[in-house]
Amino acid sequence: MSIVIVNLIGFVVIVAVVVRYIRPPVAKAMKSQQDAVAEQIAESEKAKKRLQEARDAHANAVEEARATASQIREEARADAQAISEELAAQADAEVARIREHGTAQVELNRANLIRGLRSDLGLASIELAGSAVREHLQDETARQESIDRVIDELETMVGSDDDRSRVSAPSDLVGLHSMRAASREVVRDLTDEFDRLTGDLDEEGLRALADELADVVAVLTREHVLRKHLGEPSDDAEAKKRLVDAVFGSVRDETRSLLHTAAVGRWSQTSDLTQAIERLARFALLVVADRASxxxxxxxxxxxxxxxxxxxxxxxxxxxxxxxxxxxxxxxxxxxxxxxxxxxxxxxxxxxxxxxxxxxxxxxxxxxxxxxxxRRGETVAHVIAAIEPSDSQRERIAQVLGRIYGREISTQVEVDPDLLGGLRVAIGDEVIDADVATKLARAADELPS
Incomplete structure (x- = not known):
C-alpha cells in the first residue's frame, strides 16, 4: 500500500513538475510552431495569388507584345516601302546627275583636246616658221634687210604727238630722277654757273676742278655733320659760305664759287647736295673730252x-x-x-x-x-641688233628716233646674235621690241591656252 502511495506521490510530483516546468515551454513552442505554419500557409496563399497575377500579367504582356509586334511589322513594311521609294528616287536623280556630269566632262575633254591640238598645231607652226626664219636669217644680207624693215616701221611713228611725249625727262635732268623739284632747280643753277666759270679754263684747269670737286664729294660722304649743315635750308647764307671757306679754303676760286652756290641752295634732302657736286666733277672731265673732240x-x-x-x-x-x-x-x-x-x-x-x-x-x-x-643735249638710245648695223643704218636709226622723240639721239649699239634679226631699242624706261626672237616668243605666248 505504501508503495502505491509512494508511486502515486511520485507520479503527482512528476505531473506537477511537467505541468509547472515542462508544459509551458512546450506549449509555447507548439504555439510558435503553429503560428509559423499558419504564417507559411498565409504566405503560400499570397504566393499562389501573386503567381496567378503574374500568369495573368504574362498572358496580357504576351498579347500586348503580339499586338505591338504586329504594329511594328506593319510600320516596318511602310517604312521599307517609303525607303525603297526614296532610294529609287535618289538613284534616279544620281543617274541623271552622273549622266549630265558625264556629258559635261565629255564636252570639257573635247574642248581641252581641241585646245591642246590647236596649241600643239600653233607651236608646231611657230616652230616651223621659226626654223624657216632662222634659216633665212643665216644670210647676212637678210639680217641687214631685217634692220632696214624695223627702221621703216619706226619711220611710221614719226609725227605722232603721243609718241613724242613718251620720253618725259629733259636731257639736262639725266641722273636726277630721284630729286624733287627744289633740288632740280638748284642743279640747273649750278650747271649754268659751271658753264660760265669753265668757259675760259684749259684742260689742266678742268682736270684740277674735277679732282677738287671729287675730293669735296669724298669729304661730304665721310663727314655727315658737315653735309647736314651745308645741305639743310637756312636763312643765313653768309654763315654757310664762311663754313665752306673754313673747310675748303685751299681749293680753286671756281671750285669755291660752285660750293658757295651749292651751299646756299634749297635742297629737298641733304644727299642731293653731294650728288649735284659729283655731277659737276663728271661734267668737268666731259668738257675736256668735248674740247678734245x-x-x-x-x-x-x-x-x-x-x-x-x-x-x-x-x-x-x-x-x-x-x-x-x-x-x-x-x-x-x-x-x-x-x-x-x-x-x-x-x-x-x-x-x-x-x-x-x-x-x-x-x-x-x-x-x-x-x-x-x-651733256651734249642728246638722249641715249641703246640699240641691240643681231648683226652690226652699217654706218648708214646707224645714221637712219638716230635720225628716225630723233624725229620720234623730238631731240638729238645718240645711239649705242650692241650685237646679240640671239635676236636673230631686227632691232631692240631702249630709250630711258621705254623698250621697243622689234627683234625677230621677241616676235617669235610673243607669238608663242599669244597662242590660245
Missing part, C-alpha cells in the same frame, strides 16, 4: 664698259665693294681698262669707282654714258 669715243667706251660690267657681275661686285680698299679697286680697274681707253674715259670711271656710295659699278658706269650724251 673725243666725246664720241668717250661716250662709246663708257657704254661698252658698262655692258662689260653687266656681263661680268663678279667684276662689278669687286669694283663696288665698299669694304675693299679704294687703291685695290682702282688697281683692278686699271688692269681691265689701262691703256685700252681714252684717258678721259679712264679718269671718269676711276672717279666714279672712288665715289661709289652703294650703287653698283655696272649701273654707275652706264649712267656715265647717258650723262655724256645728255
Amino acid at each position: 673725243t666725246i664720241d669715243d668717250v661716250e662709246d667706251e663708257l657704254f661698252r664698259l658698262g655692258r662689260l660690267l653687266v656681263a661680268q657681275p663678279r667684276l662689278s661686285a669687286l669694283l663696288s665693294d665698299q669694304n675693299a680698299p679704294v687703291d685695290g679697286r682702282l688697281g683692278l680697274l686699271d688692269s681691265v681698262i689701262g691703256g685700252k681707253v681714252d684717258p678721259t674715259t679712264k679718269a671718269l670711271v676711276e672717279q666714279t669707282v672712288r665715289l661709289l656710295r652703294g650703287q653698283a659699278a655696272a649701273s654707275a658706269v652706264s649712267d656715265l654714258a647717258e650723262l655724256a650724251a645728255a
Whole structure:
C-alpha cells in the first residue's frame, strides 16, 4: 500500500513538475510552431495569388507584345516601302546627275583636246616658221634687210604727238630722277654757273676742278655733320659760305664759287647736295673730252664698259665693294681698262669707282654714258641688233628716233646674235621690241591656252 502511495506521490510530483516546468515551454513552442505554419500557409496563399497575377500579367504582356509586334511589322513594311521609294528616287536623280556630269566632262575633254591640238598645231607652226626664219636669217644680207624693215616701221611713228611725249625727262635732268623739284632747280643753277666759270679754263684747269670737286664729294660722304649743315635750308647764307671757306679754303676760286652756290641752295634732302657736286666733277672731265673732240669715243667706251660690267657681275661686285680698299679697286680697274681707253674715259670711271656710295659699278658706269650724251643735249638710245648695223643704218636709226622723240639721239649699239634679226631699242624706261626672237616668243605666248 505504501508503495502505491509512494508511486502515486511520485507520479503527482512528476505531473506537477511537467505541468509547472515542462508544459509551458512546450506549449509555447507548439504555439510558435503553429503560428509559423499558419504564417507559411498565409504566405503560400499570397504566393499562389501573386503567381496567378503574374500568369495573368504574362498572358496580357504576351498579347500586348503580339499586338505591338504586329504594329511594328506593319510600320516596318511602310517604312521599307517609303525607303525603297526614296532610294529609287535618289538613284534616279544620281543617274541623271552622273549622266549630265558625264556629258559635261565629255564636252570639257573635247574642248581641252581641241585646245591642246590647236596649241600643239600653233607651236608646231611657230616652230616651223621659226626654223624657216632662222634659216633665212643665216644670210647676212637678210639680217641687214631685217634692220632696214624695223627702221621703216619706226619711220611710221614719226609725227605722232603721243609718241613724242613718251620720253618725259629733259636731257639736262639725266641722273636726277630721284630729286624733287627744289633740288632740280638748284642743279640747273649750278650747271649754268659751271658753264660760265669753265668757259675760259684749259684742260689742266678742268682736270684740277674735277679732282677738287671729287675730293669735296669724298669729304661730304665721310663727314655727315658737315653735309647736314651745308645741305639743310637756312636763312643765313653768309654763315654757310664762311663754313665752306673754313673747310675748303685751299681749293680753286671756281671750285669755291660752285660750293658757295651749292651751299646756299634749297635742297629737298641733304644727299642731293653731294650728288649735284659729283655731277659737276663728271661734267668737268666731259668738257675736256668735248674740247678734245673725243666725246664720241668717250661716250662709246663708257657704254661698252658698262655692258662689260653687266656681263661680268663678279667684276662689278669687286669694283663696288665698299669694304675693299679704294687703291685695290682702282688697281683692278686699271688692269681691265689701262691703256685700252681714252684717258678721259679712264679718269671718269676711276672717279666714279672712288665715289661709289652703294650703287653698283655696272649701273654707275652706264649712267656715265647717258650723262655724256645728255651733256651734249642728246638722249641715249641703246640699240641691240643681231648683226652690226652699217654706218648708214646707224645714221637712219638716230635720225628716225630723233624725229620720234623730238631731240638729238645718240645711239649705242650692241650685237646679240640671239635676236636673230631686227632691232631692240631702249630709250630711258621705254623698250621697243622689234627683234625677230621677241616676235617669235610673243607669238608663242599669244597662242590660245
